[in-house]
Amino acid sequence: MTENKDQKNSQEKELTGLRKLAKRRWFYPALYLGAASLVMTGMLLFQVLGAEQTKNQKEENQVVFNQNKPAAPVNAAAEVFEWPAVQADTKVIQPFYDVNGIQQEQKAALVNYDQTYVQNTGINIGAKDGKAFTVTAAMSGKVTEAKKDNLLGYVVAVKHSNGVETLYQSLASISVSLGQQVAQGETIGTAGTEAFNKSIGTHVHFEIRKTGVPVSPEAYMAKGTADVKAPTSAAQSTNANQASTGTNGK
Incomplete structure (x- = not known):
C-alpha cells in the first residue's frame, strides 16, 4: 500500500x-x-x-x-617516334643527306660504295664502343618486309599510319617475321654490318619514309606520323629517285 x-x-x-x-x-x-x-x-x-x-x-x-563498353584499341596514331635502340650509348655515326643542308653536313652524309658516292637516305646508328646492340621498333606497326639481303644485311620494314613506314637494315639477325604486328619498343633485331657501307662498322641503318619518300629521322623524333611531311619538290625528286633504286638508294 x-x-x-x-x-x-x-x-x-x-x-x-x-x-x-x-x-x-x-x-x-x-x-x-x-x-x-x-x-x-x-x-x-x-x-x-x-x-x-x-x-x-x-x-x-x-x-x-x-x-x-568495349575496350578501346591502343591508338598507335597517338604514338611518337622513339630512338630505335635500347642502349643509351648509341649515337648517329652518319647523318641523313639533306638536299637543303650545308655542304659540310651533306659531305658527311655521302656513302662511298664501289667508287660511287650515294646520298644517305636515313641515319646510321652505332654504339660508342663499336659493339652490337639491340634494335627496337621506333613505333608500333605491321611488318611488311623481313628478309636477308646480300648487300644490306637483314632488312625489316614496318608500316604505320598516314602513309608512313620505317626501315631497319644492316641487321646481323632479326626477331620479327613478315605480317607480324610489332609494338613500340619491341625487339626488331641486332645491329650488324653490311657490304654496302662496311667502312663504318657495326650499325643499324634507320629510315622514316612518307609515301615512299625518305625524310630526316632526327627531325621527327618525339613526333607522330601526322607530323611527317613530304619533302619539298626538289628534295622529293632527289630522294624519291634514290629510293626507287632500292633501300638507301642501293
Missing part, C-alpha cells in the same frame, strides 16, 4: 510540475520551436540521404555502362 501511495504521489508531483510549466508564457512557443526544429532536421536529413543515394546510383550506373 505504502509503495503504491508513494508512486501516486510522485506522478502527481510530475503532473503538477508540468502544469506549472504550461502556465509560463514561454512554454508553448518553446515547445513549438522544438517541434519545428525536429521537423526541419528530419527534412534536411532526408534530402541529404536522398541526394547521396541518387549520386551513388548514378555512379553505379556509370560503372555498369563503362563495363559494358
Whole structure:
C-alpha cells in the first residue's frame, strides 16, 4: 500500500510540475520551436540521404555502362617516334643527306660504295664502343618486309599510319617475321654490318619514309606520323629517285 501511495504521489508531483510549466508564457512557443526544429532536421536529413543515394546510383550506373563498353584499341596514331635502340650509348655515326643542308653536313652524309658516292637516305646508328646492340621498333606497326639481303644485311620494314613506314637494315639477325604486328619498343633485331657501307662498322641503318619518300629521322623524333611531311619538290625528286633504286638508294 505504502509503495503504491508513494508512486501516486510522485506522478502527481510530475503532473503538477508540468502544469506549472504550461502556465509560463514561454512554454508553448518553446515547445513549438522544438517541434519545428525536429521537423526541419528530419527534412534536411532526408534530402541529404536522398541526394547521396541518387549520386551513388548514378555512379553505379556509370560503372555498369563503362563495363559494358568495349575496350578501346591502343591508338598507335597517338604514338611518337622513339630512338630505335635500347642502349643509351648509341649515337648517329652518319647523318641523313639533306638536299637543303650545308655542304659540310651533306659531305658527311655521302656513302662511298664501289667508287660511287650515294646520298644517305636515313641515319646510321652505332654504339660508342663499336659493339652490337639491340634494335627496337621506333613505333608500333605491321611488318611488311623481313628478309636477308646480300648487300644490306637483314632488312625489316614496318608500316604505320598516314602513309608512313620505317626501315631497319644492316641487321646481323632479326626477331620479327613478315605480317607480324610489332609494338613500340619491341625487339626488331641486332645491329650488324653490311657490304654496302662496311667502312663504318657495326650499325643499324634507320629510315622514316612518307609515301615512299625518305625524310630526316632526327627531325621527327618525339613526333607522330601526322607530323611527317613530304619533302619539298626538289628534295622529293632527289630522294624519291634514290629510293626507287632500292633501300638507301642501293
